[in-house]
Amino acid sequence: MHLLVCGGTGCHASESDAIVWNLRDELEAKGLSEKVQVILTGCFGFCEKGPIVKVMPDNTFYVQVKPEDAQEIVEEHIIKGRKVTRLLYHDPLTKEPIGDSKHMGFFKKQLRIVLRNCGFINPENIDEYIARDGYMALGKVLTEMTPQDVIREIKDSGQRGRGGAGFPTGLKWEIASKSKSDVKYVVCNADEGDPGAFMDRSVLEGDPHSVLEAMAICGYSIGASNGLIYVRAEYPLAIHRLKVAISQAREYGLLGKDILGTGFNFDIQLRYGAGAFVCGEETALIHSMEGLRGEPTIKPPFPAEAGFLGKPTNVNNVETLAAIPIIILKGAGWFNKIGTEKSKGTKVFALAGKINNVGLIEVPMGTTLREVIFEIGGGIRNGKKFKAVQTGGPSGGCLTEKHLDLPIDFDNLVAAGSMMGSGGMIVMDEDDCMVSFAKFFLDFTVEESCGKCAPCRIGNKRLNELLNQITEGKGTMSDLDRLKNMSNVIKDTSLCGLGQSSPNPVLSTLNNFMNEYVAHVVDKKCPAGQCKSLMEYYIIPENCVGCTACARVCPVNAITGQRKEIHKINPDVCIKCGACKEKCKFDAIIIR
Amino acid sequence: MSQIKSLADLKKKREEIKTGLDVRIKAIDPEKHVQVKVAMATCGIAAGAKPIMEFFIEQLDRRNIPGIVTQTGCMGYCYAEPTVEIKLPGKDPVVFGYVDLKRADQIIEKYIKEGELIDGIIPVNYETIDSKE
Numbered sequence: 111m112h113l114l115v116c117g118g119t120g121c122h123a124s125e126s127d128a129i130v131w132n133l134r135d136e137l138e139a140k141g142l143s144e145k146v147q148v149i150l151t152g153c154f155g156f157c158e159k160g161p162i163v164k165v166m167p168d169n170t171f172y173v174q175v176k177p178e179d180a181q182e183i184v185e186e187h188i189i190k191g192r193k194v195t196r197l198l199y200h201d202p203l204t205k206e207p208i209g210d211s212k213h214m215g216f217f218k219k220q221l222r223i224v225l226r227n228c229g230f231i232n233p234e235n236i237d238e239y240i241a242r243d244g245y246m247a248l249g250k251v252l253t254e255m256t257p258q259d260v261i262r263e264i265k266d267s268g269q270r271g272r273g274g275a276g277f278p279t280g281l282k283w284e285i286a287s288k289s290k291s292d293v294k295y296v297v298c299n300a301d302e303g304d305p306g307a308f309m310d311r312s313v314l315e316g317d318p319h320s321v322l323e324a325m326a327i328c329g330y331s332i333g334a335s336n337g338l339i340y341v342r343a344e345y346p347l348a349i350h351r352l353k354v355a356i357s358q359a360r361e362y363g364l365l366g367k368d369i370l371g372t373g374f375n376f377d378i379q380l381r382y383g384a385g386a387f388v389c390g391e392e393t394a395l396i397h398s399m400e401g402l403r404g405e406p407t408i409k410p411p412f413p414a415e416a417g418f419l420g421k422p423t424n425v426n427n428v429e430t431l432a433a434i435p436i437i438i439l440k441g442a443g444w445f446n447k448i449g450t451e452k453s454k455g456t457k458v459f460a461l462a463g464k465i466n467n468v469g470l471i472e473v474p475m476g477t478t479l480r481e482v483i484f485e486i487g488g489g490i491r492n493g494k495k496f497k498a499v500q501t502g503g504p505s506g507g508c509l510t511e512k513h514l515d516l517p518i519d520f521d522n523l524v525a526a527g528s529m530m531g532s533g534g535m536i537v538m539d540e541d542d543c544m545v546s547f548a549k550f551f552l553d554f555t556v557e558e559s560c561g562k563c564a565p566c567r568i569g570n571k572r573l574n575e576l577l578n579q580i581t582e583g584k585g586t587m588s589d590l591d592r593l594k595n596m597s598n599v600i601k602d603t604s605l606c607g608l609g610q611s612s613p614n615p616v617l618s619t620l621n622n623f624m625n626e627y628v629a630h631v632v633d634k635k636c637p638a639g640q641c642k643s644l645m646e647y648y649i650i651p652e653n654c655v656g657c658t659a660c661a662r663v664c665p666v667n668a669i670t671g672q673r674k675e676i677h678k679i680n681p682d683v684c685i686k687c688g689a690c691k692e693k694c695k696f697d698a699i700i701i702r
Numbered sequence: 703m704s705q706i707k708s709l710a711d712l713k714k715k716r717e718e719i720k721t722g723l724d725v726r727i728k729a730i731d732p733e734k735h736v737q738v739k740v741a742m743a744t745c746g747i748a749a750g751a752k753p754i755m756e757f758f759i760e761q762l763d764r765r766n767i768p769g770i771v772t773q774t775g776c777m778g779y780c781y782a783e784p785t786v787e788i789k790l791p792g793k794d795p796v797v798f799g800y801v802d803l804k805r806a807d808q809i810i811e812k813y814i815k816e817g818e819l820i821d822g823i824i825p826v827n828y829e830t831i832d833s834k835e
Contacts, residue, residue, distance in 0.1 A: 112819050150821040152782055152799045164825070220828030229741055229777030229787075240712070241719040249709035308745070315743040316775015347744045363705035364712075371708045436831065470778035472828070486827065 111188070112166040117150035118466065118488055121161035125177055126150070129161055132180030137188070146188055159199065169210045172197040219481055221448070222472045223456045224309075224432045228316030233351050236358040239319040245364050247435035248323050251330055252372040260331035261287060264434070266442035268454030273299055273390070273427030274505065274531045275607065276453070276520035279434075282424060285414040286332040289422035294334035296325045297418065297425045299395060300341040300348070303387040304503030305554060307534035309458040310428035312470055314341070314348035317432065318355035322365065322378055324426075324434035329376045332424055337378035340395050342385045352380060387504075387558035391606045392417075392425040394560065405562045406606035427532070429458055449475035453519030457530070463499075463537035464491045473518075480514040483537060494539035498622065502531025504551040504558075505611035507618025508544070527618045529611065543640035544623040545630055548615045549577040555612040566609030569600040573616060582643040585631040594620055639701045642686050646702055651676045653698035660690035660699060736762070736769035736814050737789040743776035749783035750802070757806050758786075767814060779824055788813060797824040 115121075115130050130148055137143045154162050159173035163183065170193055172183065179197060186192050198207035222228075231238035239245070251260050265280030286294065298321055302310040314321065325337040341349055356378055359365040367375045381399045388394045389404040396418050398404035417423025433455060437445045446454045453475040459482065461469055466488030473482060479499060483489070490496050498508040501518075507528035509516070516522055520530050538547065552574040561567045576593055579585045597613030597620075604610045620627060629635050636644040649660070649669075654676045661669040661677060668684040671677030679690070679699075691699040706712050740746070740755040755771060762769040779785050782799025788809065789795040798809055799822055812818045 114819075114823065114825070116825075117821065147818055149819045149823060152779075152822060152824040154825045154827060222828050222830045225778065226831055228775040229739075230774060232739075232772040233775050234773070237715075237719045240716050243716070245712055246716070249712050253709050312743055312776040312778075345744070347747070361705075363707065370706065370712065440831070467779075467781050469780040470776055 111146045113146060113148045113183075114151045114164040114166060115148060116152075116154050116160060116162040116164075118152060118154065118160070123493060124161050126161040128177035129163065129175055129180060132177045133163075133184065136180050136184040140184060140189065142184070142188060163197075171199050171208070171210070173199045219473060219477065219486055220471055221456055221474050223436055223448075224313060224429050224458050225316070225470065225472045226436065227320065228312055228470075231317065233316050233318055234354045236319060236355065236362060236364075239317070243439060244319050244435075245323055247438035248326050248330075248364070249370055250438055251327050252370055252374055257287060257331040257333065260327065260438070263438065263442045264331075267437045267445040268442075268449070268452075269430065269433060269437060269445065270453060270520060271427055272429035272433075272457065272530075272532070274502065274529065276530060279426065279430055282414065282426070283328060283332055285412070286334075286422050286424040289415050291422050293336065293419075293421045294332055295418045295421055295423040296328045296332070296334045296337040297392075297395070297399070297413075297423055298325055298337070298339040298341075298431055299390060299392065299425050299427045300339055300345070301383045301385075301390045301395060302342065302345075302428070302532060303385070303390050303558075304505075304532050304534045305551075306462040306536050307460050307503055307532045309460055309470060309533055311345050311348050313428050313432050313458075314345070315351050318348075318351045319359065320432045320435055321352075321428055322355055322359055324431035325378060326365065326369070326376045327434055327438060328424060328426065328431070330374055332422075334422075334424070335375045335377070337376060338381050338399060338418070339378060340381045340383055340389070340399055343382045344385050349380065349382070356380075386560070387554075388560045388606070388608050391608060394606065395425065396423060403560075405560045406608075408605065429533075450517060450519045450522075452521055457518070457533055459533045459535045461487050461535050461537070463535075464494065464539040464542070465489070465537040466491055475519045476517040478515050478517055479509060482518070482535070483514070487537070490537065490539050494541065497538045497540050497542055498544065498547075499538065500528075500536040500547070500551075500615070501534070502529040502611075502614070503534045503536075504554045505529060505607065505614055506531045506534075507614045508538070508547070508622060509618075510622045527621060528614065541638055541640070543581075543636050543638035544619045544626050545577065545581055545636070546640050548619045549574065549581060551615040552577055552612070555608065559608065559612075563603075563605040563609060565600045565603040566605070566612065569596055569604075570609070570612050572596060573600070573613065577616070580627065580630050581636070581641040583630070583634040583641075585627075587628075587631055589631065590620065590624075590627055645686050646681055647679050647684055647686060647688075647691060648700055648702050649677050649679055650698050650700060653696050655696055655698075657695070659693045659695070663689045663693045665689065734768070734791050736767060736791070737795075738762070738769060738771040739774045739787040739789075739795075740771070741775065741777045741779075741783070741785045741787075742773035745776065745780055746783050746785065751784040753803065754784050754786065754801050754806050757803055758810075761807070761810055762814075765810065765815075767810070769814070782822075782824055785824065790814065790817065797826065798822060799824045 133148045163172040163175045261283050269279040270276040383389050386404045389398045391406045394404045394406040413423040456472050458472045498510050500508045556570050556574050559566045597617050600613050656674040668680045738758050758771045784801045786801045787795050787797045812820045
């Protein structure tokens with residue numbers, strides 16, 4: 111028998127260590143320590159109801175356990191075999207106690223469709239994929255369905271592109287299928303460029319065959335026999351696993367000529383990108399594959415009409431494709447029951463930033479931000495206060511506390527001033543400055559702008575300069591208006607998605623954190639204490655004992671004062687390195 | 703490797719693999735062996751998964767434990783890399799996080815040999831489409 115005690119940050123803070131000691135003492139006293147083991151585990155993700163104690167093998171799930179409950183758990187549950195009802199999790203709706211964790215709604219929050227094989231199969235062994243019904247969907251479409259059937263199925267499923275914009279996948283396929291041409295192409299967009307997003311890489315590294323299979327299915331339905339995967343050269347392991355997967359699929363005859371004896375031909379090649387963010391935009395991606403500069407062109411013509419080498423081309427993102435085989439096998443009706451009215455299925459998110467359980471998660475559309483951040487993500491690190499979450503990377507916006515109960519889907523995020531993007535989620539706490547945060551993303555877009563159109567090339571640069579001035583304390587109130595106006599102009603007039611979305615971080619921080627901007631320009635203060643130019647290290651005279659520790663550690667000799675006398679920092683010399691604050695044992699040094 | 707010529711062939715192949723009849727992948731019954739999966743995506747490898755995998759391969763062999771060590775993709779627990787999943791015959795798989803060489807040794811000695819759990823298990827908190835059926 112095992113007693114699992116959660117040792118995640120949250121439960122640890124509420125004395126889960128003491129629970130472990132008490133349980134072990136109690137078992138020792140009853141002479142049971144040989145038979146029952148007490149184990150400290152990683153985070154269950156159920157921090158809201160922590161500390162958690164789970165009894166194995168009967169899966170009893172105790173919540174909000176206190177160290178003094180140890181005795182009762184041992185005496186009642188372990189010795190007498192009776193569950194301690196008052197510690198069981200109670201269903202929030204029925205108020206009934208739930209004895210078994212398998213029946214708790216919480217553990218149904220994550221549903222893995224796209225990640226179904228990631229971390230489960232060996233990605234370099236096609237047999238393991240086949241054992242998980244791999245290539246069955248391809249077999250099904252080739253033998254039982256017409257191309258029109260496939261397109262109808264995908265349309266009915268409500269699947270929308272996971273690359274960011276959320277264009278309906280079935281519709282995209284239909285347009286490509288109607289274009290008349292001798293040669294057509296299926297392209298997989300694996301140019302994942304958002305800072306903090308890594309779901310596409312994880313899928314390619316963990317389950318490459320699902321993408322190959324989906325591309326073949328797409329090829330069949332739009333009438334293409336050539337597939338290309340545009341993957342960034344910075345993903346060497348993903349490239350390696352794709353190469354292995356393609357060669358294994360060819361050896362089995364699942365790629366190549368006359369697949370499964372049906373006369374359908376399809377093969378896939380790799381194309382490497384040099385890691386330009388703009389090449390995630392489909393026209394720029396196609397130009398890059400053609401050997402031209404990675405610059406977008408005006409649509410129309412859409413790639414579905416004239417794409418790679420002027421031929422009709424269907425471009426889909428990795429995550430979009432990875433769901434296709436399951437949709438075919440389980441049917442549109444199964445898929446479109448998951449999610450919200452207009453956003454079906456699940457979405458993979460890369461949780462990053464000041465969150466306890468940094469990681470890759472997959473939840474049905476419509477899950478709230480609160481569930482993702484506080485339940486699955488385990489809440490904010492070091493018990494700090496949640497401030498904002500950036501979704502959609504540099505193209506998205508930040509969402510605040512008032513958005514926490516917003517069900518996540520394509521349309522809700524746009525309405526809230528952000529976007530789904532590829533699914534990066536960067537969580538910020540009270541110590542993060544929203545102006546520097548907007549500046550961070552602007553730095554990125556300025557660097558990544560291809561320079562073709564003026565609003566993006568010049569406008570973003572100017573935005574960045576304004577933000578720089580503000581963080582250095584040189585901004586004025588009229589700068590804030592200029593920021594807003596210019597952002598709107600860039601959004602309206604840029605050529606491609608990069609420029610059209612690059613001011614989003616600025617606009618959403620202006621909307622949600624105007625007070626912080628005002629603090630920077632009017633009070634010349636950074637409330638989060640992040641903007642170096644606006645910080646001042648100050649010694650509180652009452653707390654200083656004159657130990658000279660700070661003066662000795664100061665690299666620029668900015669601190670003066672005799673032993674046992676109050677010390678002073680000369681702000682003109684101080685470089686704000688923070689060494690003195692770290693050294694002070696009397697909490698005498700503050701940032702103000 | 704022989705070609706798969708039809709859907710019926712593919713189905714046959716799947717059944718062979720599922721029942722472990724395919725001699726090419728394993729001459730041994732996975733249900734009677736310890737199965738070790740090491741999460742080896744770029745992030746896992748960067749966190750040190752490679753020496754861990756080598757350690758398991760070498761040590762299971764040296765300690766005469768019949769086992770299969772394979773790599774797999776990202777399990778999603780980035781905060782606890784390197785992560786390793788152990789499936790003992792007839793038991794549910796267990797995921798261990800923060801596995802360094804010392805913990806890997808403990809896992810072999812305590813969990814694989816004795817069936818005793820050790821601290822630092824990562825509880826599974828998701829459903830897969832299989833469990834939904």
